[in-house]
Amino acid sequence: MSPSLSSLTIVSPHLDDAVFSCGTLLERTPGATVVTVFAGTPRDAPLTDWDRQCGFASAQAAMQARRTEDAKALAMLGASPVWLDLLDAQYGGAYRPEDIEQHLAPCLDRRRGGMVAVPLGLFHSDHQVVHEACLRLHAGHPELEWLCYEDALYRRLPGLLQDRLASLLRSGWRLTPVIAPTSASGAKARAVRAYASQLRAFGEGGYEDTDLPERLWRLERHDIG
Numbered sequence: 001m002s003p004s005l006s007s008l009t010i011v012s013p014h015l016d017d018a019v020f021s022c023g024t025l026l027e028r029t030p031g032a033t034v035v036t037v038f039a040g041t042p043r044d045a046p047l048t049d050w051d052r053q054c055g056f057a058s059a060q061a062a063m064q065a066r067r068t069e070d071a072k073a074l075a076m077l078g079a080s081p082v083w084l085d086l087l088d089a090q091y092g093g094a095y096r097p098e099d100i101e102q103h104l105a106p107c108l109d110r111r112r113g114g115m116v117a118v119p120l121g122l123f124h125s126d127h128q129v130v131h132e133a134c135l136r137l138h139a140g141h142p143e144l145e146w147l148c149y150e151d152a153l154y155r156r157l158p159g160l161l162q163d164r165l166a167s168l169l170r171s172g173w174r175l176t177p178v179i180a181p182t183s184a185s186g187a188k189a190r191a192v193r194a195y196a197s198q199l200r201a202f203g204e205g206g207y208e209d210t211d212l213p214e215r216l217w218r219l220e221r222h223d224i225g
Contacts, residue, residue, distance in 0.1 A: 007114030008032035010079075010149075011104065011134055013126045014088060015039055015063075015070040016195045020152035020210045022117055023077060023188030028181040029115075030078040035107045037100060037130050038088035039067065045091040053201035059091055065197055073194035077187060082107060089125050100133035108141050117147040117216065120164050123154035135173070138219065146219040148175060152209050153202075165217075175217040182213065 008029040012018035018034040019026065026032050041063040048059065056062040067083060074081050084103050087093030108116065121131025131148075138146055155161055165175055192210050193199065199207055 009116045011118045012036045013130045015066040024183040026077040032079040035082045039083035040085040040087045042091040054197040073191040076191045097132035101136045115145045122151045122160040148217045174222040180214040
């Protein structure tokens with residue numbers, strides 16, 4: 001079963017995750033919105049190793065450039081960004097799922113239907129806390145078609161996907177694979193390249209997972225008896 005290509009909101013932990021994981025879905029759903037949770041700009045954070053590898057001299061310069069890259073990439077796919085002012089973990093951001101839930105709720109409260117795609121949270125603390133927050137939001141929005149996407153760059157790490165699916169099943173969630181849209185236009189690949197600073201740090205071959213087919217799962221509650 002494939003997702004209905006109606007209005008779409010994608011919840012993205014960082015400024016690149018939505019395009020890396022769901023660029024083809026975005027391409028096939030014009031007018032989509034991408035809500036990036038950890039898009040805040042730190043004021044006094046020291047330069048991190050990752051930002052140095054990306055070629056930046058400060059955390060502020062890094063986040064400003066990443067927002068510019070994100071806007072460019074999403075425009076290529078006909079999507080619009082919404083940036084929340086929360087700090088990612090490398091800048092000292094430390095949030096509970098209920099904190100993220102509080103910030104995401106207004107973005108979903110404005111919806112009257114359509115799809116929302118959220119990360120499975122396979123790896124990285126930022127991805128995991130966003131995943132947990134989205135599970136908390138699910139019950140309050142039965143009018144939405146909920147999908148989970150496999151976090152690109154992490155989904156091929158041994159055992160992570162299987163462990164997540166099993167954990168969700170034990171917790172009362174049923175995930176059913178859906179047929180993800182395919183692309184022959186190359187639009188996703190061009191959008192991925194718009195994140196030039198990130199790709200610099202990943203190095204050659206470090207982001208090849210973004211070229212593989214996207215995989216989506218329908219998210220539903222079920223009675224575990």
